[in-house]
Amino acid sequence: MTTHNKQFKPGISPNPVGRPKGAKNKVSMEVVKEIRDAAVARGGSGGVRAWLKSLDDRTFAMLFGKVVPKDINLNANVTGIDDLLKAHASRKT
Numbered sequence: 001m002t003t004h005n006k007q008f009k010p011g012i013s014p015n016p017v018g019r020p021k022g023a024k025n026k027v028s029m030e031v032v033k034e035i036r037d038a039a040v041a042r043g044g045s046g047g048v049r050a051w052l053k054s055l056d057d058r059t060f061a062m063l064f065g066k067v068v069p070k071d072i073n074l075n076a077n078v079t080g081i082d083d084l085l086k087a088h089a090s091r092k093t
Contacts, residue, residue: 031066 039048
């Protein structure tokens with residue numbers, strides 16, 4: 001039987017404070033940078049807009065989820081929102 005030499009004792013964190021709230025994952029930051037670089041290579045906002053329209057829904061949603069912040073503080077006064085919500089609800093029935 002082999003014994004494993006554990007680096008940390010059970011129940012004791014090497015970083016008791018943890019990652020700061022809102023800190024970006026290094027891999028995610030690299031993905032966002034690559035997507036932005038690809039956007040510039042495709043002709044800026046106009047080229048990217050055309051390219052995004054050509055994507056299937058699944059690919060678009062995956063990319064969208066990578067570049068849009070997870071938490072958005074939104075404070076908006078939208079005229080006609082009730083009509084928009086009713087129209088959307090009626091589409092589902």
